[in-house]
Amino acid sequence: MKKVGIIMHGVTGRMGMNQHLIRSVLAIRAQGGLALSDGTVLMPDPIIVGRNEAKIAALAAKHDVERYTTDLDAALADPYNEIFFDAASTQLRPGLLRKAIDAGKHVYCEKPVSEGLEEAVEIARYAKEKGVKNGIVHDKLDLPGLVKLKRLRDSGFFGEILSVKGEFGYWVFEGDWMPAQRPSWNYRVEDGGGMVSDMLCHWRYVLDNVIAPVKSVSCTTATHIPQRVDENGKTYKCTADDAAYATFMLEGDIVAHINSSWCTRVRRDDLVTFQVDGTLGSAVAGLHSCYSQHRVNTPKPVWNPDEPNTLDFYENWEEVPDNAVLDNGFKVQWEQFLRHVFDGGEWSYDLAEGAKGVQLAEAGYQSAKERRWIDLPALDI
Known part of the structure; x- marks a missing residue:
């Protein structure tokens, strides 16, 4: 069993909460994890990150999530957390992705990756240069x-x-x-x-x-x-x-x-x-x-x-x-991305593909x- 810390930012909204937290990451946890090719079972361990402590605490308690914080920088500084996921504001997304990439995290996010093409291309190139695994939702x-x-x-x-x-x-x-x-x-x-x-x-x-x-x-x-x-x-x-x-x-x-x-x-x-x-x-x-x-x-x-x-x-x-x-399509893609990060699985839907959408x-x-x-x-x- 290998536990993997996943920073989940912006999952108090309807889509982030229902599709990504509950029906994907927690569903993978509930099924006993994700089996990798070498027999390792990957077990997601999410940490919910948001600005409203009462809101994220209530969400964590309701769905039996042990970890939550309002301190994104602390979550990014913790080497236990290997993946950063964002489903919050498009306007803030490129900056958040860059910060996560600088912290050495693999990044996965909702679309669009940014509001403008130039910025979308820049963040896709940055992820590639830094060598982190990256992906965008294509549900x-x-x-x-x-x-x-x-x-x-x-x-x-x-x-x-x-x-x-x-x-x-x-x-x-x-x-x-x-x-x-x-x-x-x-x-x-x-x-x-x-x-x-x-x-x-x-x-x-x-x-x-x-x-x-x-x-x-x-x-x-x-x-x-x-x-x-x-x-x-x-x-x-x-x-x-x-x-x-x-x-x-x-x-x-x-x-x-x-x-x-x-x-x-x-x-x-x-x-x-x-x-x-x-x-x-x-x-x-x-x-x-x-x-x-x-x-x-x-x-x-x-x-x-x-x-x-x-x-x-x-x-x-x-x-x-x-x-x-x-x-569930969101869960299928979470499994694909986790296999890509930890098992070398195929993955075509990186931030460069996200730039095509923008x-x-x-x-x-x-x-x-x-x-x-x-x-x-x-x-x-």
Whole structure:
């Protein structure tokens, strides 16, 4: 048994607490650790770090975490803690990563890695120069729906892939008559908010890895809701984009279009869906399920505005089976990263990949501002 100290910064928020602390690190602990190739069992020993001592103490007590502190410098100075993880503010992330790297820690963080491409490239280069293992969360790749979608692609099911259509988002209440289900900073650009900066980082690694590499982008943004009400009941002006409508050209002349919006009401299979159309078949994936339709199962509709349609367009789709145990995507990636650090396991999703996501977000904003296509050159990291 080898215990490994993991500094967990920013895990009092919803995503950090639920997905990273509870359902990943503590879940690995609860299953008895992570077996390495030499027979060693790696046992995570988290230390929760935050500014509000009462809040982190309550979180630690609730989930049987023995260690917590408000002193990040002390946690970084302790050689027992070998990994630093950050899920807090994007604005502070590059500085925190640099401090952790200087302390000799391996670093893992939520996306985006920074607010700007130059800074993202700098921190990726710094981690490489210092020789620390590093990674960025790419959670959607291990969603069961996207695992199945990639399986279809790898099997040649689609034939020649023609296009991708993505729909993401839901209605986030304004906070007046119904409390908002997302924090107010998401809608203030001065606090790091914005749909493009948040979601185009995701769409970069999803498209790159599940379909084909992204080559260029054309994007339109909007701030559909001009003002909202914050957690304290105070009305504030929305300065960040709350929707993004982006078209991507992928390698192989594949066209992808993804709508991302906090101002849309859901009438589809899931909160996010991706439809891939190819010459031999199509598939639609959500968070967990994936449905496919081969060309031999494709119905033959005829346009007739004079009579109601009689075809059930859902009945000719078949569900793609799991065919494997598909664990929580965040936990899967924590296990991958831990194996990378302590067992030499393969790992492709380093801070350089995180910089690609920031590159696409920056290009998306540039496209929206200049109303034109923006190419994505290769990054030198």
